[in-house]
Amino acid sequence: MQPxxxxxxxxxxxVEFVRFKSLEKGYDPAEIFRNFAAGDWxxxxxxxxAYAFCAMLPKDDPVFTE
Amino acid sequence: xxxxxxxxxxxxxASLRTASDGxxxxxxxxxxxxxxxxNLLFRLxxxxxxxxxxxxxxxxxxxxxxxxxxxxxRGGGAIRLTDGRYLRLVALLxxxxxxxxxxxxxAMTWQYQNAIDDxxxxxxxxxxxxxxxxxxxxxxxxxxxxxxxxxxVLRPKQPLGRVHFPCRRPTLEAAVVLLADExxxxxxxxxxxxxxxxAEHEAKSARLFDA
Numbered sequence: 001m002q003p004x005x006x007x008x009x010x011x012x013x014x015v016e017f018v019r020f021k022s023l024e025k026g027y028d029p030a031e032i033f034r035n036f037a038a039g040d041w042x043x044x045x046x047x048x049x050a051y052a053f054c055a056m057l058p059k060d061d062p063v064f065t066e
Numbered sequence: 067x068x069x070x071x072x073x074x075x076x077x078x079x080a081s082l083r084t085a086s087d088g089x090x091x092x093x094x095x096x097x098x099x100x101x102x103x104x105n106l107l108f109r110l111x112x113x114x115x116x117x118x119x120x121x122x123x124x125x126x127x128x129x130x131x132x133x134x135x136x137x138x139x140r141g142g143g144a145i146r147l148t149d150g151r152y153l154r155l156v157a158l159l160x161x162x163x164x165x166x167x168x169x170x171x172x173a174m175t176w177q178y179q180n181a182i183d184d185x186x187x188x189x190x191x192x193x194x195x196x197x198x199x200x201x202x203x204x205x206x207x208x209x210x211x212x213x214x215x216x217x218x219v220l221r222p223k224q225p226l227g228r229v230h231f232p233c234r235r236p237t238l239e240a241a242v243v244l245l246a247d248e249x250x251x252x253x254x255x256x257x258x259x260x261x262x263x264x265a266e267h268e269a270k271s272a273r274l275f276d277a
Contacts, residue, residue, distance in 0.1 A: 001108055001115070001117055001118065002117065002137065003105075004102060004118070004119055004121065005120045005121070005137050006098070006101070006122070006123070007120060007139060008124075008125045009123070009125060039196060041173070041194065044175070044194065045177065048175050049134055053122070
């Protein structure tokens, strides 16, 4: 194993990361944000990294209602 | 002393113990200890020497963390294994403020797959502390990609890979044992070394899941 790395993201970088992961898997980023906010983590395994990044944001972040 | 002798692994085993204690102690250092624990666990067992994991968090908050296979944030989250295949790993960790800032899994998935992308998977374990879909599968469950000898036991057009086999706490130690003992993935440390380490720490890892 290589040494571990820790990445620290700004809010905008987190949002961009979720968008990237959503589009990479063929999903609408807005749908992924809405699903996360609704507790409906569909495509769970495939999209868990995106949901994990959503969980880093405050629950009232505007991206969840855009 | 040969490279594979148990004594060569004593410092790794000691570091694993320290990291294990640290992840269970809670507080802001716990995620870092957990990341180190996972690194050392896989180093002892089934990880290729070039494999990696990473930890991610928001700058403004230190209560939610993502642990993912690989160093490349735009990669698929896979850890390269000693057999040339991959284990895709994503874990959502949170410091539970209602429980003294203890580290908890909110969600996790690990998947054994033939290629670095996830089109050719073999088995997968999923865990979510919360409900993850309207259909509400068990919090912890295992999927297997295969074909039944008696496919008529499933509903029409339901592949085996969509069946949720309940498994309460899919620990990473369980993943390692499954890979090494059942799928023959070579381990880096001798059997008696990594087996003793897994036995020492797996029960403790259960504390990171739901009560």
